[in-house]
Amino acid sequence: MIKIIIIIVCVALIGGLFYYSYSKSGGIVIEVGSCMSETNKKYYSTSKIETIYKIDAIKNNQLSISSYNGETWDFVDHKPMDYFKDNETFKYDKIDCPIKEEERKSSNSMNSAIKGMKSRH
Structure with missing residues (x-):
């Protein structure tokens, strides 16, 4: 029985090396590749200006x-694991990551090509 528990713990630890996520209070799971929006609460009533961050890596308890x-x-920095916790000044929300400019261009050119094919028939 103890051997089985040790094996399960080892597998869980090894799995954690390949995939790691962090759940802050509030239920938001922060994962590599996920994006967060940061809104300044002090200016929210006049205009919603947000900064969008992407989690590139989680290593040594740092984001x-x-x-x-x-x-x-643009690379910002290494931040503590609780960096995206709401505070007096900033509110954080998990969002879909923006489409990269090159993906947008390729998507637009594909859409144009499809429209062109449809108009020929």
């Missing part, structure tokens, strides 16, 4: 994050 500038992702 490696990038911010989205509208076209590309």
Whole structure:
């Protein structure tokens, strides 16, 4: 029985090396590849300006994050695991990651090609 428990624990630990997520209070799961929006509560009533972050890696109990500038992702820094916890100034929400500019362009060109084929028939 003890051997089975040890094996289960080892498998869980090894699995954690390949895939790691962190759940902050409030039920939001932070995973590699997920995106978060940061809204400043002090200015929310006048305009909703948000910063979008992507979790690039989770290593040594630190988040490696990038911010989205509208076209590309720029590396920001390594942050603590509880960085995306709501506080007096900032509110955080998990969101769908924005489409990369090159994906948007390729999607637009595919849509144009499909429309062109449909109009020929």
